[in-house]
Amino acid sequence: MLSSLTNSSESTWLKVTVLTLVGLVAFSSRLFSVIRFESIIHEFDPWFNFRATRELVDNGYYAFINWYDRLAWYPLARNVGPTVYPGLLVTSGLFHWLVNALHFPIDIRDVCVFLAPVFSAFTATATYLLTAELKDPSAGLLAAMFIGIAPGYISRSVAGSYDNEGIAIFLLMMTFFLWVRAVKRxxxxxxxxxxxxxxxxxxxxxxxxxxxxxxxxxxxxxxxxxxxxxxxxxxxxxxxxxxxxxxxxxxxxxxxxxxxxxxxxxxxxxxxxxxxxxxxxxxxxxxxxxxxxxxxxxxAVLIGLGFAGLVGLTMLGWIAPWTGRFYSLWDTGYAKIHIPLIASVSEHQPTPWVNFFLDLHALVALFPAGVYFCFRRLRDEHVFAIMYAVVGAYFAGVMIRLMLTLTPIVCICAAIAVSEVLDVYLKTAPSPEADLDADADAMLLHTNIADADADAEAKPSLNANADADTDSRTRSPAIPWDIRLLVVLPLFGVLCHFVTHCTWVTSTSYSSPSVVLASQGPNGARNLIDDFREAYSWLRQNTPADAKILAWWDYGYQITGMANRTTIVDNNTWNNTHIATVGKALACTEDVAYPVLRKLDVDYLLVIFGGVVGYSGDDINKFLWMIRIAEGVYPDDVSERAFFTDRGEFLVTDAAPPAMRDSLMYKMSYYRFKDMFPNAPPIDRVRGVPVARHDIQLNAIEEAYSTQHLIVRLFRVKRPDNLGRSQNAAASFGKKRKVRSRRVHPKTAIKAASAA
Amino acid sequence: MPIELDTDLYRTITKGSRDFSVLVVYTALGEQFKCAGCHLIQEALETVAYSLAQSDETNLYVTYLDFQQGGPIFGELKLTSVPHTVLFKPTDGRTHPAPTLPFDPRMGMDAPAVHSFLVKHAKASFRLHRPTNYVALGQTAAAVAVGLLFGWSARGQLLSLAQSRGLWLMGAIAWTIIFCTGSMWSHIRQAPWAGVENHAPRLFAPGFQTQYIAETQIVGCTYAAFALVVVLLAVRVPRVLDARKQRAALYGLVGAMVLVFSYMLECFSRKNGAYPFRLL
Missing domain, CATH: 1.20.58 (Methane Monooxygenase Hydroxylase; Chain G, domain 1)
Structure with missing residues (x-):
């Protein structure tokens, strides 16, 4: 292995080449989404980051720090400067400035799209450095390869996923590397x-x-x-x-x-x-x-004083106690009861074992072996790796999002384990630098095996025979070459399988921009579902510039980012009450919701409905969380149990409870849905059930636009009645008379009935 | 303590006019009914009644009607399942009969759930106290004392245990394996140990986002086995002095590695039907 190549120029060049190749692989394996779709910003949070970056690039840093965003959180607006982590935005701003200063006219959007893949190449280098401190450069190169393609990290850093995590893992690794080196020296x-x-x-x-x-x-x-x-x-x-x-x-x-x-x-x-x-x-x-x-x-006195001081200052309010977000990592039931807003986010759920395997494959099985090898050496830096492994494993188990922080240490530990095995079975002699540890049991006799079988990553050592006989204590019989092959090839096979797995996972699970959806027809043809952008562009072109859009907070960033319209709430969930108000408007009847909509100055409502194409991330599936969050603030208006049937089911069928059927969310989602099925019961393809067939009357709002697959539905809020009646009363004013007149003339009623 | 009702008392309370709220739990506490929920809510009821007695609240009573005391009532109400809990609000002279409100057991059947239900709907103001359990307190104190005594007398051994690298090693490895196999998921979601399918136990839960404890244990064992094989390959095998033994050990270990790895893939593809890779 490389470790036996001391600091010769060959080994340096080899390391640089391998790291460059790893960087290229790391970069290019994150481009699936760009190739399949287009160079586009993904998901939700990246849209805000992108918008903020544009603001930063256009107006400069100081204007950005004082930026008061009027398009969000109407009527409160959001003071962006002090409520955002500016690191990512400044990083891409600087990058943009640099390439443009070098006369490469690259748009800020492309910088944002490709920032995370570029930084993943840097991450591979930083991981190499850290692992080299823990073991040796050969383990470092393995770790760089692992982190370069591990899906656990790719999931957060594909091209277009312009989020803080994209650069944060590089910074994490770099900080840890420098820390370990500082402690060492x-x-x-x-x-x-x-x-x-x-x-x-x-x-x-x-x-x-x-x-x-x-x-x-x-x-x-x-x-x-x-x-x-x-x-x-x-x-x-x-x-x-x-x-x-x-x-x-x-x-x-x-x-x-x-x-x-x-x-x-x-x-x-x-x-x-x-x-x-x-x-x-x-x-x-x-x-x-x-x-x-x-x-x-x-x-004893110092510790006592420190502890008393901490408790005292906390009691006096000088030191804030653990915030709910962090506290819920320890007391795992806490968030669900006290902060439903946090518990509702899907990436805050605990992690089932399949996710570990999906994101890390064989590495998760090699992880304990790596921890073992850290214990064998147990220098100061190994203590650090062990602490990281233990803490990271716990957090990744509690919250699916924190798989991200576990992934690097798993890669490092797995690389150490693999490299230990390869040291034994590939090395022809102990290298001088790797044997600082007391029990260098990897002492093997030099056997002149034909090293042609050793693959590229295991370059045989050139100056091998130098000091092979230094330690005869642990001398063991020479391991024959066929046995070496027998060990190395299966291990190599496992690693190859890891590569295949990573490519497959990246390609199938982590490369969808989620702004554009793709589906496959029965004949294998690929259909693009572009409803989101269709709706946002409709909003941009057909509504007044100051229109206010009410939608559940998930879509806030996209609406401001793509439609450039004002939203009531967005993904920066800083104001629970405001979100609960929106939840109340969606969960209540029209009569209750209308005054709320008027107070919030809402012009349009936006709901996501997946029932036509089977898009499961739609608003009805999120509805329970809206109800829960609304109930937390408005217990008199919204009650979770009213949305369940007597048998405790959450239904959208005929058996749905009245609260469900009268809620604005239900009405908007299924408004005229049954008209798509003239001769059959309307089937909701997400829930897989036939929905209620009764006519849905909307009085306070009217349908403005529905996209091609009905995924995004837009409704316009009606102006208040000029006689001051409720919208329902105003709408039913004429109709009631009609019914009454029918009663007066039974003949016409019979005629109408027979005609029907 | 909650008031135990019988048929007459029940009718007296619920029929006439009243200026207080009554919480009635229709329950069946007899052993022959095997009603776990009844005992659960009874416990909550006792805590709430105790807290009520400690407070100044006088407009609320918590009661229960056992099936053996008030069978006819159950028949009249056509109750098919117990425990069933209803809050009778006060009559205020206008609404007849006085409004009642069923308690939803899905919100939880413990004392805090009942308490928050009462605070919300009966407009009662009292805080939840739990009666001090002196026996348990004494037991804990005794256990702590014994533990301290033991710890002090065996401090030498304990110290050497705490300094044992092997112990920490085993602990750290067990810890990583346990948490990397989703045991926190099982803990938080209260997963069952195994499921049942066609009267046979089912070890692997269907679907990607659920799991049984059994499968996490199986997977944890495969991880441990794989890691063990790797460690043995790197550490033990080179130390075997006899060439033939070494060869035999290597054959065994590499075979085990391949088997364990392919079993891992097998487990994973069982959970993820679309997974295209298998080994053996």
């Missing part, structure tokens, strides 16, 4: 570099809390293991001070690093480290017994 320079990358991370992603808790945890573990050292002191003190000061420069973070419980662990460890440094000094000055007494009592 006791260098303030590397620690300061780690702090700077940490600052970039803080500016980019809320997940920075992972770093600022994991690194102190590492330090704490080392202290408990009795591994205090000046190296540790220098690195952590530098990292903590510089990192905290830098992170407070981000407007969205502000004083949080000194005032919230999430950051208190880091501060506590910082204090503990000072005490340890003092103890170290005192132990040189005082006699041993005196020192022991003094030391124990000082430590």
């Amino acid at each position: 006791g260098s303030a320079l590397w620690a300061a570099a780690a702090a700077l990358f940490y600052f970039w991370m803080v500016a980019s992603w809320g997940g920075y809390a992972f770093i600022i808790n994991l690194i102190p945890l590492h330090v704490l573990a080392l202290l408990l293991m009795g591994r205090y050292s000046t190296r540790l002191y220098i690195s952590y003190a530098t990292f903590y001070v510089v990192g905290t000061l830098a992170s407070m420069q981000v407007p969205f973070v502000g004083t949080a690093p000194i005032r919230t419980a999430e950051h208190m662990g880091a501060l506590g460890v910082f204090g503990l480290l000072q005490a340890m440094a003092f103890g170290q000094w005192a132990s040189h000055v005082l006699p041993a017994r005196r020192f022991r007494q003094l030391w124990l009592s000082t430590l």
Whole structure:
């Protein structure tokens, strides 16, 4: 393996070449969606990031920081500058500026689309560096390959998925690499570099809390293991001070690093480290017994004081306790009861085992082996890898979204495990640099095997025979070449299967822009369902520029981004009450909803309905969450149990309870749906059931536009009645008379009946 | 304690005019009925009644009507399932009969659910207290004391245990395997250990987004086996001095690796019907 090629220029060139190729693979395997669809921004949050980036590029940084977004959260609007992590936007803004300064006229949209794939190539390099610190460059190259194509990371970084995570994993790996190197060398320079990358991370992603808790945890573990050292002191003190000061420069973070419980662990460890440094000094000055007494009592007093101070300051309100978002990671039932808004997001659900296998394939089985090898060496940096593995595994199990933070360490551990095996069965002699560890059992005799079978990733060593006989203690009989082949080939097969699996998963599961849907007809032809953009472009072209659109919050960013119209709520779910108001309007009857719509100045309503083409992410399937969130704020108007039948079913059929059938959401979704089935019962293809066949009357609103497959349905809110009646009363005014007149003339009634 | 009703008392309370709310649980507490829900809600009812007695609230009573005491009532109401819980609101002279409101057991049958139902619908204001269970408190205190005593007397051994690398190693590996096989999902969603299909146990839940505990354990074992094979290949096999034994061990291990890996794929494709890859 490469590790046996010391620092010769050949090995350097080989590493550079392999890393470049890995970067290319990482980049190109993320382009499925661009090739199949087009260069388009995906999903929901990326649309806001894209819009904000355009704002930043057009008007400059200071205008952006003061940007007050009037298109969102009508009538509250949103103060974007201090409520957004600007790292991603600034990164792509700088990138855009750079390429344009070099006279490559690239549009900001293309920068945004391709930013995540480019950064995934960087991530591969950062992972290489970190793994090389843990084991050796050959393991590093394997880890780079793994992270380059692991679906767990691709899921968040395909082209067009312009989100914070796209650059955050690179920053995470880079911070960890620099931290590990700083601890290894006791260098303030590397620690300061780690702090700077940490600052970039803080500016980019809320997940920075992972770093600022994991690194102190590492330090704490080392202290408990009795591994205090000046190296540790220098690195952590530098990292903590510089990192905290830098992170407070981000407007969205502000004083949080000194005032919230999430950051208190880091501060506590910082204090503990000072005490340890003092103890170290005192132990040189005082006699041993005196020192022991003094030391124990000082430590107890300090820890007690620190704890009391923390509790006291929390009680006084100086330090905010753990926020619900973080707290729900520990108490997993918490969010469902207390913050339904967070529990309703599908990526906040726990992870079933299939997702681990889907995202990591064989790596998840190699992961424990890698942890084992970390334990065998157990230098300071291995303690870090183990802490990361343990913490990351827990979080990934609790929340499907956090698979992302687990993926790098799984890749690293798996690479270490694979590389350990390859070391034994491919190496012809121990390399001088890899055997720092005490029990280098990978000592093998040099056998002059024909290395032609070794594949490209396992380049045979050239200066192998140099010091093969140095250690005869663990000498074992030479392993014959056929047996080496027997081990290496199946392992190689597993890795090849991993590549196939990754390609398949990326291609089938993670490459849909979700703005455009694709389906396959019975004859194999591919149909594109472009209803979303159809609706948004209709809105853009047919409504007044100041029209307000009410939709469930999922579609807020897309409406502002693509239709350029004002929304009531959007994916930045900062105001629960406002969202609950929207939920109330959708879950109540027209009579109740109309005043709400009027108060919010709503001009159009937008619902997503998948019943025609079987698009399962539609509003009826999300309806229960709307009801729950609305009930949390308006318990008198909305009650969840009214939407269930007596037998506890949530139905849209004839048996649906009245609350369901009268709700605005139901009416809008199924309005004139039955007209599509003139001679048959109307079948909802998402729920797979026939829906109620009665006529749906809409009085307060009217249908404005429905897209080709009825996925997006737009309704216009009627002006208030000029006599001050309710819309229902106004609408039924004429009709009631008609009915009455029929009663007066029974003959016409009979005629009408027979005609019908 | 909740008030136990009989037929007469029940009629007196529900028929006449009243200026208080009554929560009535129609229940069957007898052993022969095997009604688990009844006992569950009875427990909640006792907690709520205790809290009521502690508070100043005087316009609310919590009661229950056992089937053995008030059988005729059950017949009149055509009740087919117990426990059934109804809140009788006060008569205010205008509405006749006074409005009643059934309690929805799907919102939970524990004391907080009943309490929030009462606070919301009976306009009652009282806080939920649980009676102090002195026995349990004493037991906990004794257990803690014994534990501390034991810990102190065995501190040497415990310290060496805490410093044992093997123990931490096993712990960390078990931890990663447990959490990487979706055990938190099973815990949060309260997955059953296994399902039943055609009167036979079913170990793998159908569908991609559900799972049984049994299958996570199976998958965890395959991960552990795969990792073990890799570790043995890298660590143990090179140390075998006898060439023939080494060869035999390698054949065995590589065979196990291939088998375990193909079983992993088999498990996964069982969950994901569209998965195109198999090995053996």
